[in-house]
Amino acid sequence: MSFDVGLVGKPSVGKSTFFNAATMNDVPEGAYPFTTIDPSVGEAYVRVECAAPEFDHTCTPNLGYCEDGTRFVPVRLVDVAGLVPGAHEGRGLGNQFLSDLNEADVLLHVVDFSGTTDIEGEPTEDHDPREDIDFLEDELDMWYLDVLEKGIERYRSGYHGEEAAIEEDLATQMDAFRTNKDEIKQVILSLDLELDPDTWDDEDREALAREIRKRTKPMVIAANKMDTPAAQENFEEITDDPDYDHLTIVPTSAHAEKALKNGDEQGVLDYLPGDSEFEIVEDVPGEKATALEQISEFVGEYGGTGVQQAIETALFDELGSIAIFPGARKPQEDGTFLQDCFVLEDGATAEDFAYFLHTDIGDGFLHAHDVRSGRQIGADTVLDHRDVVEITTTN
Numbered sequence: 001m002s003f004d005v006g007l008v009g010k011p012s013v014g015k016s017t018f019f020n021a022a023t024m025n026d027v028p029e030g031a032y033p034f035t036t037i038d039p040s041v042g043e044a045y046v047r048v049e050c051a052a053p054e055f056d057h058t059c060t061p062n063l064g065y066c067e068d069g070t071r072f073v074p075v076r077l078v079d080v081a082g083l084v085p086g087a088h089e090g091r092g093l094g095n096q097f098l099s100d101l102n103e104a105d106v107l108l109h110v111v112d113f114s115g116t117t118d119i120e121g122e123p124t125e126d127h128d129p130r131e132d133i134d135f136l137e138d139e140l141d142m143w144y145l146d147v148l149e150k151g152i153e154r155y156r157s158g159y160h161g162e163e164a165a166i167e168e169d170l171a172t173q174m175d176a177f178r179t180n181k182d183e184i185k186q187v188i189l190s191l192d193l194e195l196d197p198d199t200w201d202d203e204d205r206e207a208l209a210r211e212i213r214k215r216t217k218p219m220v221i222a223a224n225k226m227d228t229p230a231a232q233e234n235f236e237e238i239t240d241d242p243d244y245d246h247l248t249i250v251p252t253s254a255h256a257e258k259a260l261k262n263g264d265e266q267g268v269l270d271y272l273p274g275d276s277e278f279e280i281v282e283d284v285p286g287e288k289a290t291a292l293e294q295i296s297e298f299v300g301e302y303g304g305t306g307v308q309q310a311i312e313t314a315l316f317d318e319l320g321s322i323a324i325f326p327g328a329r330k331p332q333e334d335g336t337f338l339q340d341c342f343v344l345e346d347g348a349t350a351e352d353f354a355y356f357l358h359t360d361i362g363d364g365f366l367h368a369h370d371v372r373s374g375r376q377i378g379a380d381t382v383l384d385h386r387d388v389v390e391i392t393t394t395n
């Protein structure tokens with residue numbers, strides 16, 4: 001099991017550059033968890049401070065890798081194709097695109113902040129990136145509204161059991177959005193609406209669709225091409241705009257990330273993905289040196305190229321996921337230590353973790369230990385990011 005980060009964006013925003021940069025990794029052979037021939041799925045990583053140094057041992061990662069005390073834990077990056085020109089002319093988003101969106105746990109919307117591509121992805125000047133952000137949100141809201149209306153019809157036509165409950169019919173209809181009746185009820189009440197669709201007007205239904213969309217389609221904006229002055233200006237303006245407070249916007253330069261990873265691969269420089277600095281280790285010709293100098297200034301100012309940061313923000317901040325190390329205090333007999341680190345859902349308990357590790361244990365979960373303190377923890381203990389947990393089962 002792994003989390004899927006869905007990458008979306010209109011043409012020419014730098015989505016391919018982002019995808020390639022994020023999935024181009026110098027990983028030891030055999031360390032790829034996802035054997036896939038689908039070119040739209042790639043392995044990206046989230047950084048987690050390794051727990052091994054706390055125990056004075058060196059970790060031996062099974063998947064991903066560890067460098068300078070940072071574990072690079074694999075996650076799936078899915079290129080969700082199909083945010084195409086013409087969709088905004090009322091043709092709407094394609095069904096395949098929409099169902100692919102439902103597969104992703106969290107979305108990364110790559111937006112060209114330089115304003116040099118119009119809404120269809122054609123070259124232009126001074127295009128306001130807010131249009132692209134609004135476009136995707138509005139299209140998603142219309143899709144949700146459509147499904148919500150069907151749920152209301154279902155309620156009215158009495159497909160339900162004895163006791164009519166609008167939240168149940170909506171939850172059934174909106175099942176693919178990974179919501180449930182409790183969440184829907186919560187949303188209805190949070191908007192000060194009654195649990196009776198006959199009292200809702202158009203605006204109420206739109207507000208409901210939007211709110212359910214916001215909760216079920218967590219999304220982060222990757223403000224791309226931030227290495228250009230125009231993008232930096234737009235970034236300042238949009239992050240100051242209260243209409244965009246509900247969004248997390250991460251400044252990125254996919255271009256810079258790609259250049260740094262290329263340089264690292266060629267042995268020209270030393271770069272650890274996500275770092276805000278890198279070291280040039282070989283003499284480079286004038287033009288290249290100037291380009292690297294510009295990248296160096298950029299990553300210094302923005303704390304990195306933003307590619308790692310965007311993926312981590314999506315997974316850890318927006319989705320609230322946590323990374324857990326299964327393990328013991330000491331290396332195994334074969335010398336392996338803290339081989340794994342897994343990304344789990346927000347709120348995961350010790351018992352959830354046991355079933356995640358051993359899907360077939362049935363009733364065999366015995367107990368869990370917090371390895372740092374050595375204390376036993378209850379099955380329903382909610383785990384924290386970077387916990388090291390030892391699970392004992394009967395088999």
Ligand SMILES: Nc1nc2c(ncn2[C@@H]2O[C@H](COP(=O)(O)OP(=O)(O)OP(=O)(O)O)[C@@H](O)[C@H]2O)c(=O)[nH]1
Pocket residue numbers: 009010011012013014015016017018224225226227228252253254255256
């Ligand atoms: N300045 C700058 N240019 C970038 C950046 N990322 C991508 N580009 C450029 O933007 C153009 C489009 O990049 P792509 O990665 O092909 O864009 P895409 O969104 O995948 O576009 P399609 O393949 O048409 O869907 C290319 O000329 C890239 O070099 C960036 O971070 N900064």
